[in-house]
Amino acid sequence: MEEAVPPASATVVIRAGSATYPFTLASGQLGRIGTWREAVGTARTVAVITSRPVAALFPGALRAIAEAGARRVVLEVPDGEDAKTLQVAGRCYQALAQARFTRSDLVVALGGGTVTDLAGFVASTWKRGARLVHAPTTLLALVDAAVGGKTGINLPSGKNLAGTFYQPERVLADDTVLTSLPVRELRSGLAEVIKCGFIADPAILDRLPDPARAQARQTQRYLRLIELSVRAKAHLLADDVTDRGLRRHLNYGHTAGQAIETASGFTLRHGEAVALGMVYAARLCELLTGARGITADTQDALNRVGLPTRLQAAVSFEQMWDLMQQDKKVSPGRPSFVLSPRRGTATLACMPQREIARAAFDDVLRPERR
Ligand SMILES: NC(=O)c1ccc[n+]([C@@H]2O[C@H](COP(=O)([O-])OP(=O)(O)OC[C@H]3O[C@@H](n4cnc5c(N)ncnc54)[C@H](O)[C@@H]3O)[C@@H](O)[C@H]2O)c1
Numbered sequence: 322m323e324e325a326v327p328p329a330s331a332t333v334v335i336r337a338g339s340a341t342y343p344f345t346l347a348s349g350q351l352g353r354i355g356t357w358r359e360a361v362g363t364a365r366t367v368a369v370i371t372s373r374p375v376a377a378l379f380p381g382a383l384r385a386i387a388e389a390g391a392r393r394v395v396l397e398v399p400d401g402e403d404a405k406t407l408q409v410a411g412r413c414y415q416a417l418a419q420a421r422f423t424r425s426d427l428v429v430a431l432g433g434g435t436v437t438d439l440a441g442f443v444a445s446t447w448k449r450g451a452r453l454v455h456a457p458t459t460l461l462a463l464v465d466a467a468v469g470g471k472t473g474i475n476l477p478s479g480k481n482l483a484g485t486f487y488q489p490e491r492v493l494a495d496d497t498v499l500t501s502l503p504v505r506e507l508r509s510g511l512a513e514v515i516k517c518g519f520i521a522d523p524a525i526l527d528r529l530p531d532p533a534r535a536q537a538r539q540t541q542r543y544l545r546l547i548e549l550s551v552r553a554k555a556h557l558l559a560d561d562v563t564d565r566g567l568r569r570h571l572n573y574g575h576t577a578g579q580a581i582e583t584a585s586g587f588t589l590r591h592g593e594a595v596a597l598g599m600v601y602a603a604r605l606c607e608l609l610t611g612a613r614g615i616t617a618d619t620q621d622a623l624n625r626v627g628l629p630t631r632l633q634a635a636v637s638f639e640q641m642w643d644l645m646q647q648d649k650k651v652s653p654g655r656p657s658f659v660l661s662p663r664r665g666t667a668t669l670a671c672m673p674q675r676e677i678a679r680a681a682f683d684d685v686l687r688p689e690r691r
């Protein structure tokens with residue numbers, strides 16, 4: 322008997338310039354053949370890009386994909402940030418060539434943000450563009466990485482320095498993936514949620530969950546937060562897909578955050594680094610504008626979900642400063658540092674002078690001496 326596609330608890334239509342696609346939020350959908358039949362369409366081959374730990378967590382999804390009417394090949398890539406390299410992308414191309422993968426075939430990204438960033442990059446460059454569907458399995462990928470079409474590969478000189486803008490055909494969001502997610506990963510995803518609260522929708526900040534409590538009891542809260550965050554992101558990128566203006570607000574906390582993430586050798590999770598980057602941006606905003614209370618408000622939101630608000634890893638101001646100069650947003654004389662002077666709003670400022678940048682670092686990030 323034909324399996325019914327489950328009703329979505331929410332569908333957000335993502336408009337990215339001339340492209341539109343659905344972000345469907347439906348509990349349990351990744352394990353349903355009907356979901357995948359619809360996603361696969363006329364593709365003859367589906368290449369699932371995933372990591373070994375993720376594949377082991379979702380045998381039901383892999384089975385459902387295999388039974389959805391196309392040949393399934395699985396491309397296992399290293400777990401975490403190690404997936405986002407040119408070498409791994411090269412291995413994916415080899416596997417696609419071996420599978421005689423065409424442009425009308427489908428790449429499925431099953432995993433967290435590292436997998437969606439890599440798979441998006443591979444799909445966008447394979448024969449100049451193969452079909453792509455995202456099946457995010459972390460909170461961070463659900464609320465952020467699977468939406469909006471930024472793909473990224475890290476280079477020795479910095480994070481996401483090679484990449485494309487390439488939209489998926491759909492995002493299959495299934496909140497049941499959160500049940501196996503370690504608390505540290507939940508917190509990391511909540512950093513991007515909190516970011517959306519500061520730059521776009523302050524109501525988000527009143528709905529933060531306690532990630533240490535069982536996810537099962539907080540399902541409704543997470544569902545709503547996923548929806549609100551995705552709506553906020555969708556609004557900011559709709560008319561600025563290529564990141565020249567309003568979309569840059571989504572980079573709040575990332576100028577310092579990604580510099581810290583890289584300097585820590587990726588011992589910090591992306592969200593932890595973004596959390597520190599937001600504290601830094603808040604303090605900088607106070608120093609530049611004379612405003613008060615922004616740092617305390619930011620630290621309070623982050624503390625509530627157990628995110629770090631001061632550096633523990635050995636990252637110096639000089640390391641952070643040097644890496645910040647590599648930021649993709651920087652172009653001479655143009656505002657590129659995102660500030661949030663008030664909950665729910667963001668603005669672009671020029672890169673700070675080195676002395677002010679150092680003062681903000683010393684005030685809020687420098688590890689406290691014991
Ligand atoms: N393209 C974008 O717009 C965008 C937005 C935000 C972040 N990012 C990128 O996303 C990356 C971070 O993504 P992430 O935080 O998802 O990290 P990740 O992909 O490394 O996943 C984190 C860990 O969670 C595990 N995992 C995945 N799903 C799981 C599940 N359901 N249960 C248990 N464990 C699970 C993975 O095996 C991995 O070890 C960074 O590289 C960042 O730059 C991209």
Ligand SMILES: O=C(O)C(=O)C[C@@H](O)[C@H](O)[C@H](O)COP(=O)(O)O
Nearest residue numbers: 465469471480481568571572575649
């Ligand atoms: O979608 C966007 O735009 C973002 O900036 C979202 C960020 O959370 C994400 O980390 C993104 O990958 C950062 O992009 P980058 O341009 O700074 O590499």
Ligand SMILES: [Zn+2]
Nearest residue numbers: 513575591595
């Ligand atoms: Zn981010």
